[in-house]
Amino acid sequence: METIIFSAQIAQDLARxxxxxxxxxxxxxxxSHTIQHCYPIIQSSLPEHSVYTFEAGEIHKNLDTCIQIWQWMTEQAFDRKALIVNLGGGVTGDMGGFCASTYKRGIRFINIPTTLLSQVDASVGGKLGIDFMGYKNHIGIFNQxxxxxxxxxxxKSLPEAELRSGYAEIIKHGLISxxxxxxxxxxxxxxxxxxKAIIEISVGIKKDVVEKDPKEDGLRKILNFGHTIGHAIESFYLDTERHLLHGEAIAIGMLAEAFLSSKFLRMSPMELKVIEDMILAVYGKNEIPSADFESIIDLCFQDKKNEGSILNFSLLRRIGDCEYNIAVGRDEILQSLTYYNELPA
Ligand SMILES: NC(=O)c1ccc[n+]([C@@H]2O[C@H](COP(=O)([O-])OP(=O)(O)OC[C@H]3O[C@@H](n4cnc5c(N)ncnc54)[C@H](O)[C@@H]3O)[C@@H](O)[C@H]2O)c1
Structure with a gap:
């Protein structure tokens, strides 16, 4: 596993x-944002180095940007002993790590996550990759x-909406474990x-799960709670006016999948209500046009967690207890989206 350093003085710790x-x-x-807000914080602790900057945003987590990064690495004559520092959120970490891991069959990289989401989730666990043909994280590898x-x-410089987006993964950590x-x-x-305290607890939860099952053969699937439907919603609206941040889509996914939990694992109605109240208080409701339901369900079937035509979900038996490999049918997913739309605004 990677070494995780919780740093009170990032510039000094990085230099060391x-x-x-x-x-x-x-x-x-x-x-383009982290170069402005985050790079100045660590710049003085970096010995001679070169920098590659790409346009911020999920829509740039793609093959075109990878090609530019590999070109930069080649022009800079990076060899197998070079070291890459990924300074940014989940997009930078996923894509920078993927490019480093595939360049010359793999060079080393470290992550300096700068969003709450990447600090508690994306930067830990070694899942790397890019979006492709409209599918989230469709091309990628595991590498630490x-x-x-x-x-x-x-x-301090992170916009509030991004902070709230990261909070969804923190809620998930509580719900699953x-x-x-x-x-x-x-x-x-x-x-x-x-x-500061929450980041340490959440990273601890994620690290514990990943260490037990690094390649997601079993237990690690619990980290996907809320993500089968959440990713499909995020992908579907990615390049549209209804575009949602990762955590906003996962918040919808967690509600829909909490509903499925009550149906398939008999999570109590009382607990479902507690989850509804908590998530709606933070994220409000983002009604999904029912005309989009079928396409969103189609996207669920593209999910990497599935084997063949069976749609496997990670669902809650109760708050703090998650089970994986629960087969769910198309009709029930439809019901879960309808349930979400019928929640109070
Ligand atoms: N690998 C994994 O295990 C894993 C887990 C969860 C999510 N992800 C991926 O992570 C991505 C989402 O991550 P994200 O929410 O960090 O997105 P992101 O990297 O796009 O960052 C969100 C926005 O915040 C800006 N930003 C970052 N740090 C900042 C700072 N300190 N101050 C000001 N602005 C800042 C970025 O430029 C961007 O505009 C998705 O692609 C998702 O698939 C990966």
């Missing part, structure tokens, strides 16, 4: 980390970063959470 490593060349990958350096200092954690989150206004 790099001093103890041998590499031939150093390259930084950032997007050498290290992940996490600092809440970056969150720790009822007390979920209870604690629920008892506080989401904007007033102690991010």
């Amino acid at each position: 980390y790099l001093q103890t490593r041998k590499y031939s060349k150093l390259g930084v990958i950032a997007d 970063p050498e290290a992940v350096l996490i600092s809440d200092e970056f969150l 720790n009822a007390n954690y979920f209870e604690g989150l629920k008892s506080k206004d989401w904007q007033r959470q102690d991010w």
